[in-house]
Amino acid sequence: MTIDVKTLAFVNFYAAMGTLEKYVEYDETARSIAAAQDLTVRFKVKDGPDGVLIFEGGKISVQKYDGMRKTDIVLWCKDPDNFNKVVDGKAMPIPVKGLFKTLAFMGKPTSPFMQLTGKMAEIMRKKEFDNPAERELSTKLAFYAMVAGIAQVGNNDPIARYAMKRVLDGKIVLGIKDVCYATLIKKGGNGPDAHLTCVRHKEPDGRAFMTFDSIDTAKGLIDGELDAMACISGGSLDTRGHMLMLDNLNKILNIVPKYLA
Amino acid sequence: MTKTYTYSKNVETMARAGKVIPSGVYGHLGPAEGCMIPSSAYPFFIDRAKGSEMWDVDGNRFIDFMCGYGPNVTGYCDEDVDKAALEQIKKGNCTSLPSHIMVDFAELLTSTVKKDWAFFCKNGGDVTTFAIMISRYYTGKKKIVFVNNYYHGVAPWTQKPDSPGTILEDCCNSLYVDWNDIEGLKKVIAENKDDIACFISTPYMHGNFVDNELPAEGYWQAVRKLCTDNNIVLIVDDIRAGFRLSLEGSDNYFGFEADLICFCKALANGYNVSALCGKEFLKGAAGTVPYTGSYWMSAVPFAAGIANINKLKANDACAHFKAMGERLTAGLMKTANELNVPLVVSGPPALFYLRINDPAGNFLIHQEWVAECVRRGVFITNHHNHFMNLSMTKELVDETVTICSEAMEVMVNNHPGMFK
Structure with a gap:
């Protein structure tokens, strides 16, 4: 890519x-x-x-x-x-x-x-951590960078823009359960004004939801060491709500790692 | 209160699957694409199926309204279809020359769907792709008009540039219009004069997560005329709806004639065959475009297909699908009205789509209800239309209504005050 x-x-x-x-x-x-x-x-x-x-x-x-x-x-x-x-x-x-x-x-x-x-x-x-708190901090920061990265890649990458425009208007809440949350807000429909904004907290009235059940799951998925589909099957990655929004979001997410590497 | 299911062997099997199969179960039968929300409410693997019921690896019984996402049209393990298939197995299946029953099947199919020829493949995507190739070869043009919210398979030409494995160039001849939008289609044709090879669409809009929409009065007739006037091949993707609205094909059901029509799911009750049927003027093109596959002339699915179509005809199957769909959706609506739940039923009764309307537009309430239904033994989904089959009975429909009503009550009780 x-x-x-x-x-x-x-x-x-x-x-x-x-x-x-x-x-x-x-x-x-x-x-x-x-x-x-x-x-x-x-x-x-x-x-x-x-x-x-x-x-x-x-x-x-x-x-x-x-x-x-x-x-x-x-x-x-x-x-x-x-x-x-x-x-x-x-x-x-x-x-x-x-x-x-x-x-x-x-x-x-x-x-x-x-x-x-x-x-x-x-x-x-960091790959090796001095203590669990440091590992948690690293994961939380990586999570926020990933979510903000989705917005920027979706708004700017020529290929990701196709998917971003097809995300329905509304809020997508992403989070690590009971640890931290962020929300992507899509506005502008499917036209030239379409854009995503990231806010680093959980907004009400979400239309779609993606929640990692733990720091371990979030870290494994962000680092590419876990398979997202396996996590969905096993329940450690919970996706619900308007799945077409998440489907298009995932297409952006597939592109994000090359920018955050 | 119905006992809710647990899935320990399902989970165990999925763990094994994940080690040796990408995604464990990939595609539309898997937990991700199958929108199994939450995954803990759903089974993953089946042990056996019969008629309209299936039993998972934990022994849980389900009344199944997904029908394998369409192929189960006569009933799982239908004795007549299976008998025909077993007899053909003894005679030969994948042989160096095709069995003569390929001709029998083509004759039966073309006379049933009122087309001049049939070309057999395996999957729906095989025949939609072939239809595009034929239209491009015949017209000498390159662009494809799609209707937004479409699904015509997973080949790169059906995708958007952001889809993994697809590149921008795969999509550069794609044009898009909205469903039922004749003015939009006229505009697209005017803007791409002499470039459009084909218009491809399902016979009605059965996209996921949207209420299914039937064609507006005169819509298909107007599309037909625009295609004829502009030398555009009119392709109907009847893979999902075929043989459930009418055995003659959905173009005839809606009062127009497609140039090419794609069949698959309900063609042979689960035996693997798909068919592209077309009009005489495209037969030469279909014979010229290079297209073949190792298993496309296997005889067993042809035998199954013949038995299947004959059984559907003999039992006035589409009338049965409609009656069962109406009985079920009426029962669900009665409960919904009693509980003040804003349930929306759309699409033809044979392929009904369900959605609980919620102000947030996020499907959470609907997904919760569907999950409670599945946990109690009714296999439905929250994102996709459902399917009726010939083995469905009034008794199973009524049992379904009872289970789904209980599930709806559970959902309502989980949200005190929401449905007053």
């Missing part, structure tokens, strides 16, 4: 960086790093995502830039490929606003942004 660089940029921003929202919520050290920041960083990628990373009161949120929000730092990337290299640590964006704040924010490995993204990536990629 071909990787579309623009889609990858959206995944990197909203799904990968976006998971910082949950990382600082779950991890005390990460939260203390975030709490020391109080600024809004805009990533402006030509022909790619234009969004803001907001540090406020020890929380992080990642949003689309609305044209109104006051920013402390503006980082410019000439194209999605350039942004993807920034995310990989192989390039630096051009700071067009807040040069000194940029240097403090991400100028060296010990800078807060580099620490947060580096530690989060390390935990998410």
Whole structure:
């Protein structure tokens, strides 16, 4: 499968960086790093995502830039490929606003942004864990990245868009039972305005539901070590509701791993 | 209160299956595509079946309204059909020359469905694919018009580009219109003048998770005229509905004539044969397009098919399917009305589709009721139309209504206040 660089940029921003929202919520050290920041960083990628990373009161949120929000730092990337290299640590964006704040924010490995993204990536990629809590954190972060990735891949990948448009309007609730939930909200019907949005909590009035029965099942499926059909048969992956919505969602989900690898 | 079933041997067998068969049970008979929600309510494997009933590996008995998703039309292990098949087994099955009974079967089938020729394959997808190839060869054109919510098999030409194993180029000649939308079809034809090889559709809309829709007055006649006027081959996919609405084929039932019509499920009561039947002007094309398979001329399914069609004819089968479907759906609606449950019945009685209407549009209540029915011995599904067969009796229908009514009461009691 071909990787579309623009889609990858959206995944990197909203799904990968976006998971910082949950990382600082779950991890005390990460939260203390975030709490020391109080600024809004805009990533402006030509022909790619234009969004803001907001540090406020020890929380992080990642949003689309609305044209109104006051920013402390503006980082410019000439194209999605350039942004993807920034995310990989192989390039630096051009700071067009807040040069000194940029240097403090991400100028060296010990800078807060580099620490947060580096530690989060390390935990998410880890295969051997020091304790169950670390394994649970890794799985939860991977879960949120996966769900946010579905939205971005569905909205941007040329093939996944076919499936995204056919998802009926409404909410699809995904979760690890009694642990964490996220909701994908589809709007815009089957036309050019069709799009998916990810919110990192359980919304009411879902039309379709996909629930892993445990951290183990979620981890096994996300890592590709378990067979989804076997999990459905055995009841460890519960799918219900409007199954045509999940059917199309699964077609997007099949494409997501190549972007989150 | 009816005892609810448990499935320990089913689960054990599925665990074994998962080790040696992809997905354990793949496709529409499996828990995922079969929308077995929750999977704990459903059996996975059958030990035996007879008539309209089946017994799973745990010994649980089910009255079955899925009929193998269609093939069970005369009744599981029907004595007349099986006898014909067993007699043919003794004479030969997959031989170096076809048995003469292939001709007998073709004569019987073409005279029954009022077409000029029959071409035999194995599965529904074999004949829909062949129909597309014939239409492209005959017209010299390439595009296919589909009706949204369609299902014509799993070959790449039937899929969308996002389907695993399908590529964008497989779908670049696909055009889509809505069911019953003549103006939409006119527009598509105008926009693709001289490019459209065929229009393919089921005789009525029996998509999954949607209320089934019959053709509007004059719809098929208008489609027929548009196809004729624009040199478009009109293909009817009668794989699911064939021989349940009319033994003459669903095109004749709805008062028009298809150029090509695809049959499979109800053709031989579960013996593996499908057929593409067509009009004389396409016979040459059907003989020219290269298409064959190792088992396509096996004689046993032909013998079964002959016995099956003759039995359906002799017993006025379609009238029986309709009567049983009406009796069942009337019984279910009576209970639903008494319990204030907004049950919706759609489609022809022989192939009824059920849905409990819920404001959230999420099928959860409906899936809960269906699961309670299955746990008590009525095998129905929440996503697909159902099937009647010739062995269905009033007694089994009434037993079904009793079980499904109890299941509905259980569902209602699980949600105090919801159905007032």
